Amino acid sequence: MERRWRAVPMTVGAVCLTGLVQVVQHRSWGCQVVQNLGAVKAEDPLWQALLRTPLSLFVPALDLPVWGALAQILLVFGVAELCLGWWRTLLLAYVATLAGTLYARVGIALGPGHPIGLPASDAQVVDTGPSAAVVGLAVFLGWRYGAYVTAGAVIVAMVVEVVLEGNLAGKEHLAAIAAVLVLCAGTALCQWRSRARSTSGAPPIQS
Numbered sequence: 001m002e003r004r005w006r007a008v009p010m011t012v013g014a015v016c017l018t019g020l021v022q023v024v025q026h027r028s029w030g031c032q033v034v035q036n037l038g039a040v041k042a043e044d045p046l047w048q049a050l051l052r053t054p055l056s057l058f059v060p061a062l063d064l065p066v067w068g069a070l071a072q073i074l075l076v077f078g079v080a081e082l083c084l085g086w087w088r089t090l091l092l093a094y095v096a097t098l099a100g101t102l103y104a105r106v107g108i109a110l111g112p113g114h115p116i117g118l119p120a121s122d123a124q125v126v127d128t129g130p131s132a133a134v135v136g137l138a139v140f141l142g143w144r145y146g147a148y149v150t151a152g153a154v155i156v157a158m159v160v161e162v163v164l165e166g167n168l169a170g171k172e173h174l175a176a177i178a179a180v181l182v183l184c185a186g187t188a189l190c191q192w193r194s195r196a197r198s199t200s201g202a203p204p205i206q207s
Contacts, residue, residue, distance in 0.1 A: 008078045008082060009086070010081050010089065010090065011074060011078040011081050011089075014057075014058060014073050014077055014130075015070055015074050018059075018060060018066070018069055018070055018130070019066070019070065021038070021055075021058055021060065022066045022069075025059070025062070034059060035126075037052065037055055038052050038056045038058070038128060039052065039056065039059065039126045039127075039128055040052050040053055040056045040126070040127045041123065041124060041125065041126055041127060042101075042104040042108050042122060042124075042127070046105070053094070053098055053101055054094060056097065056101075056127065056128045057097050057129075057130050057133055058073075058130065059128035060128070060129055061126075064129070069129055072130055072134040073134070076137050077089060077130075077133075077134075077137065079141060080092070080141055083141060083144070083145070089137065092133075092136060092180065092183070093130070093133035093136065093137060094133070095136070095179055095180070095183065096132050096135065096137070096176035096179060096180055097130075097132045097133050097136075097176065098179075099136075099175045099176050099178065100132040100172030100173065100175045100176045101127060101172070103171065103172055104118065104125075107171065108123050116171075118168065118171070125168050127168070127169075131173065132172050132173055132175075135154060135158060135173045135176050135177060136177060136179065136180040138150070139154055139177050139180050139184075140180050140183065140184060142154065143181075143184045154177075155177055158173045158174055158177060162174060
């Protein structure tokens with residue numbers, strides 16, 4: 001068991017950090033500190049949101065059980081770290097989270113009349129938690145290792161969430177998925193070009 005924990009040090013650290021943040025933000029002196037360091041809202045200046053986004057991954061939502069966030073990180077981050085390594089996992093998690101954060105600003109600018117627009121009230125919604133990163137990692141892992149049914153199920157579940165609830169979090173999940181799918185397409189294109197160059201550079205087969 002100890003060897004297994006050593007295999008996923010980043011995931012263990014992320015779980016511990018999330019647990020620590022949860023404890024701090026439920027203290028009278030700590031809630032505002034956590035909000036100042038890791039709470040992202042679309043109405044905030046962009047530079048401020050970008051500075052807060054990395055920590056926002058590990059700030060559990062105040063209105064949801066922390067065990068859900070911890071379980072998501074432990075399972076999905078752990079599998080991703082084992083398969084991709086810690087830095088690729090963190091990079092993908094950040095890209096997915098950042099995509100959701102930036103989408104909120106674009107959606108509010110477009111307005112509720114646009115198909116992907118958002119109401120102005122969403123600018124005041126606090127955007128924290130690992131869910132967008134978890135969804136993005138799950139889709140990438142499904143594509144990378146041929147688990148297309150699993151990746152498709154995650155995407156369908158997020159679409160259903162948006163249809164049924166239509167909240168900001170659900171739409172940010174779809175933005176995270178879209179960003180990850182772009183990365184998947186880019187990776188596939190690079191692999192195809194590499195194989196094409198390798199094939200074209202091969203010596204002709206002599207009879």
